Amino acid sequence: MSEGFAEPKPRRRQARGERRIAQLLQAAANVFCTTGYTAASTNAIAREASVSPGTLYQYFPNKEAIAVELGGRLMHEMREAHGQAFTPENFELPLPDLIDAVVDPLIEFNCQNPVFLALMHGSEIPGRIAEEHDELHASLLARVGDLIGHYVPDIPSDERARIADMTFAVFKGGLALVLAAPEGPEREATIVELKRVLVRYLDPVVGDAAGAPEPPPRP
Amino acid sequence: MSEGFAEPKPRRRQARGERRIAQLLQAAANVFCTTGYTAASTNAIAREASVSPGTLYQYFPNKEAIAVELGGRLMHEMREAHGQAFTPENFELPLPDLIDAVVDPLIEFNCQNPVFLALMHGSEIPGRIAEEHDELHASLLARVGDLIGHYVPDIPSDERARIADMTFAVFKGGLALVLAAPEGPEREATIVELKRVLVRYLDPVVGDAAGAPEPPPRP
DNA sequence: GAGAAACGCGAGTGATCACTCGTGTTTGCC
DNA sequence: GGCAAACACGAGTGATCACTCGCGTTTCTC
Known part of the structure; x- marks a missing residue:
């Protein structure tokens, strides 16, 4: 009965080990992107990282742990990206500028980390990642909801939730289109178009109560 | 060299066989929905259909063929659904009614066939389905583009394509939200909200050239 | 520089998967 | 009724996958 410690692993890592982990996660990201999680084999990930299967399993107990660790790191970066997007001063911006401030970092992150989506x-x-994703999703939704509540304080909460949900869903749909577009002017134009959707959808919502009544004339 | 016929299969099917095929496709749809295509095993599909693996392979040469046949049938139904959505008389409808006429059948289809998405x-x-899907996608995009061209005849073609792309992307994002909502009033409210996005996005586009200048007051 | 521990390897292992085959049953046709 | 073909079965087969293990190498610590 003694020594019932369930300590995970007081394992000392060398610098070489940390490098290998980063290398393996990068390889896993590539393989997940091209073949998807289920069809990605651990041997393929090891081969992509130019190491043996045994080496891979020195750092990860199983295939799911690779995805969880990768997902966790991406999630952390993502929180930073959207943390700087929802700063208090942005709350006072006019709607188009606010949308720029929120949307640009999120698009930038997803463009540079396509494995995230x-x-x-x-x-x-695996269920573990889905849970973390749900948390992130709920967190983002709450932020959008706060924003709407800030512009329209007396909106019913169910309506506010519905608008936040739809705003985020529209963004995700547009994001897929942005990622599908080739880098360059075409992608930029797609981003502009996505922002146009969001502005036109949200302007009447926030415009009713805030002070941004008239849409600017289109060129 | 003689008998170089590449005839696929002049196989005579009995009524029982046709029934089995439908039964197997239904089972495959269920399994694909819950586990995804890659993780779906042919044995699991056979079990879901309450037949033996050997019986399954009497009607389909391999796993991909199941998905292709299922996808093909869904694609056919889908074309019917969107064929009745883009009828010429709908072209003359005011924008909100037009969106109702186009969006409702598509949502209805996807709600009743979640395996499609x-x-x-x-x-x-497998690549075979992706190709068919690309065709359908391009076909739908062309229809949306035609619609925009009908309302705004002198729009540049690249801008028209971009608007059609974005409209469809927004719809797909909203569709995912609709499917995630529980059936009943919540789903209906989500559908209404999705249509609101589309109307607000497209109204300034078509309003510039057509005769629907003023948005109705919101209750 | 010697011992310990982290690192690295790749053939091997058991499980699972897509798919086959030999055999028995049902159906359509004369 | 009898024959041929379609239907149905489920144990079996080879391939592939996630994962292990024994052993050799590098790095850290003293």
């Missing part, structure tokens, strides 16, 4: 979107992924 | 959306699916 690949991991979060599939219904094939 | 599951098959079309994954990046894990």
